[in-house]
Amino acid sequence: MADQLAIGSRRGLKPALPLLLPAYLWLTVAIFLPLSAMVFFSFMTDLPLAGKEWAFTLGNYAAFFSQSLYSTLLFASLRLGLEVTLWCIVIGYPAAYVLAKVLKGRSREAIFLLVILPFWSNGLVRIFSWAMVLREGGILDTALNAVLPFKINIDLMYSYPAVIIGLVHSYVPYMVLTCYLTLQAIDDSLIEAGRSLGASRRQVLWRVIIPLSMPGLIAGAALIFVPVVGSFMEPRILGGRTGTFYGTVIEDQFVAVFNWPLGAALSFILLAVVLIILALAAPVLRRAA
Amino acid sequence: MAGVQVANVSRSFGAHKALDNVSIDFADGGFYALLGPSGSGKTTLLRQIAGFDFPDAGRIAIGGESVERVPVEKRRIGMVFQNYALFPNMSVADNVAFGLSVRGEPKATIAAEVQRALDLVQLGKLGGRKPHQLSGGQRQRVALARAIVTKPRVLLLDEPLGALDKALRVDMQIELKRIQREIGITTIFVTHDQEEALTMSDRIGILRDGRLVQEGPPEEIYDRPQSEFAATFLGDANIFRGDATGSGIKLPDGTTIAASTGASVPAGAKASCAVRPERIRISTGAAEPDPAGANMLTGQVSKRIFAGNNSTYFVDRDGQTLKVIVQNTGAERLAEGEPVVLSWSPDSTVLVAAA
Ligand SMILES: Nc1ncnc2c1ncn2[C@@H]1O[C@H](COP(=O)(O)OP(=O)(O)O)[C@@H](O)[C@H]1O
Ligand SMILES: [Mg+2]
Secondary structure (H helix, E strand, O other): OOOOOHHHHHOOOHHHHHHHHHHHHHHHHHHHHHHHHHHHHHOOOOOOOOOOOOEEEEHHHHHHHHHHHHHHHHHOOOOOOOOHHHHHHHHHEEEEHHHHHOOOOOOOHHHHHHHHHHHHHHHHHHHHHHHHHHHHHHHHHHHHHOOOOOOOOOOOOOHHHHHHHHHHHHHHHHHHHHHHHHHHHHOHHHHHHHHHOOHHHHHHHHHHHHHHHHHHHHHHHHHHHHHOOOOOHHHHHHHHHHOOOOHHHHHHHHHHHHHHHHHHHHHHHHHHHHHHHHHHHHHHHHHHO | OOOOEEEEEEEEOOOOEEEEEEEEEEEEOEEEEEEOOOOOOHHHHHHHOOOOOOOOOOEEEOEEEEOOOHHHHHOEEEOOOOOOOOOOOOOOOHHHHHHHHHHHOHHHHHHHHHHHHHHHHHHHHHHHHOOHOOOOHHHHHHHHHHHHHHOOOEEEEOOOOOOOOHHHHHHHHHHHHHHHHHOOOOEEEEOOOHHHHHHOEEEEEEEEOEEEEEEEHHHHHHHHHHHHHHHHHHHOOOEEEEEEEEEEOOOOOOOOOOOOOOOOOOOOOEEEEEEEEOEEEEEEEOOOOOOOOEEEEEEEEEEEEEOOOOOEEHHHHHHEEEEEEEEEOOOOOOOOOOOEEEEEHHHHHEEOOOO
16 A cells, blocks of 8 residues: 555656546545535525525534534434444454355355345335334234244334344444455464464454454444444334434434525534544554554 | 374365375474375375364374364464464564463563574564564564474474575575474474475375375485385386396396395286486496496487586486486596496395386
């Protein structure tokens, strides 16, 4: 990486410009322009539609600080992000380990397909199928009652656990994939070397495998944490009344209340908070990786 | 320190027999080479001893203690891998310290032992480096230091010098031998390089298709190979095939070759004779006569390769090309195309049963 950068700067950017131009154009059109429009909106009193009056204001940002509801919801969302990320690690890392180090050939391909499958199904379909599984009289409830000799009521629908289950299911493939990539790059002879030096399987795991797969864990965590903090679909559909989070409030501003300026301001505050968290975590994570 | 006993060990992968009833006794403190072509089961045998893989049948003991049910980490072995297998995330010192640190040794002891091991492999000043900052030879030394710092009972090396260039390999051979003598550890060294096996080891075991072909000191295997394969795999040999006569063989054209060493093969059975190229005398036939009873053949020089201290002649004879190596004594050199007489003593001829 450093070598490539060094070569790039030695030769100068000029020869590469024709090659980079399409990418920069795309970034400008797809990201920079809409984002600038949103920054602009976030400082307005109202949308400039249908000849409505508008003026510049800091009020949308001030709203976040004056009403404790927003910061409470932001904390709830950060906690949700953390919990979902942890569950993804707990479920995804062992799965990635089995895929990379235990399974071989056909069975590896088959399991891989199962892991990737959620990626290929429509997000809404995925969430509604969870709704069918989790609700009272739903698939899980019926199945458990068919097996168990006593009657239990399983109604996870519209609860915090339901939101967690839905989000973990949506995002765990990221963790499996990033960890799989770093794990399968670890030479088996390193594991054998550890064992031959007297380390138990567990010691090899903690001292060799986990440190070497840290980049994958970190990449997976970042890929999951950020979107989960702003998520709104899973909380709304699976969480019901308990599913009010920072992301659903932002969504409300755009699709229900039509207060785009407030929605935009809340989004940028979220972006700032996430960036600050990542910046604070960076030195610690870099040392770990 | 301890010897290793391998008794009747077999290991199959599917229908393929990677090890077929192998028995070897590795003496305490000895330097043992396992030699064989690629795929002959050398690595598989080493892995059974290390405990990375388990035999289908047979027994393995280290220091008299049966280890079939002992996991790798409890066998107290040291292993050097062909690709070194250094932990890339740790410094050289941490790599060497690994085995002591998982045992929970006190920090001060670890530091002292690590320094001693690094000094032994002459890398005392490089403890702070990361493996990727080292040359191939240096990585090799770190791998060795890491394997011996825990004071294992046996040192296992799987083609440890295979990735090094020729000059460095020779240096490392000497170095490895020095260290092995210094700590007196039982060493099992896998190689497919016959020269390496000859120069380094006290004993050699030759493997082929999962079977132990021959086992013994290098001189014994070289001077008295028990099969065509052993004769040609360890060193060079001219092979003559014919029918056993009781004191040698008779070639298809009627020529007899006398052999006074090797197996006893009943007269009439198929048998072969092996002769080392440097044991054959080559001349124009005009000079002094050969001693009575010497084996004698005539042929024609087809090629001569001059290598400074010696020359190799390829001699065509009855559809067979024989190889003769002659020391450079300043005597007259033979030209290509010249008719020559080859002669050698029956003492230099080894009789083996036909392959
Ligand atoms: N884990 C394994 N699965 C299947 N076949 C194997 C395995 N390990 C070794 N073999 C086979 O066993 C034979 C001996 O292999 P190996 O011991 O690695 O040979 P060498 O080290 O002498 O080159 C080879 O034919 C190899 O393909
Ligand atoms: Mg091998």
